[in-house]
Amino acid sequence: DVKVTQSSRYLVKRTGEKVFLECVQDMDHENMFWYRQDPGLGLRLIYFSYDVKMKEKGDIPEGYSVSREKKERFSLILESASTNQTSMYLCASSPETGGGTEAFFGQGTRLTVV
């Protein structure tokens, strides 16, 4: 079974803090993704990575950065947390098959910025 594990289920951070969200997958997948889910807006892609040290911006990268130093780990960084970054953050991974495959999601991190 593919397992995608996010380091925290719930986080509360203060405005201006630097926040790290960690994600680890155990299936040797090439692709990894960070989404955020907000009511009425669905899942929006923040950043993704198709190889170690490779990253590409998604649809809403502003205020975020990512790091992928090892294949199994993909970190999302909020450089200076703001209240509008309060959201559910979802990490996913998928194998490199030229597309046409499902992504496997972690359980999500509910981040509240106060």
Place this chain on the structure above:
Amino acid sequence: DQQVKQNSPSLSVQEGRISILNCDYTNSMFDYFLWYKKYPAEGPTFLISISSIKDKNEDGRFTVFLNKSAKHLSLHIVPSQPGDSAVYFCAASARSSNTGKLIFGQGTTLQVKP
């Protein structure tokens, strides 16, 4: 610019009846489509997919239909069960992109009443 749209935020059906969830897309490069199911405080789980070379795919109670000319897909659940109550997201990808990137719709909350 919402490339994948689910125009019905919610749907309520009686147990045993058919649930039909709809999804429209605008990008003609999309050629692989997926449905995910999400319970509160959990990550999305893959339900069923369809390639653009098909117009129908079945898996048990779940059937996805694709109308390429209309850029429309739908998920049919027959018969609906109370455990099907969840948020359903449709997603699309372009296999030519080679990144496995999925673009999601806004989601439809399905309530199945006993």
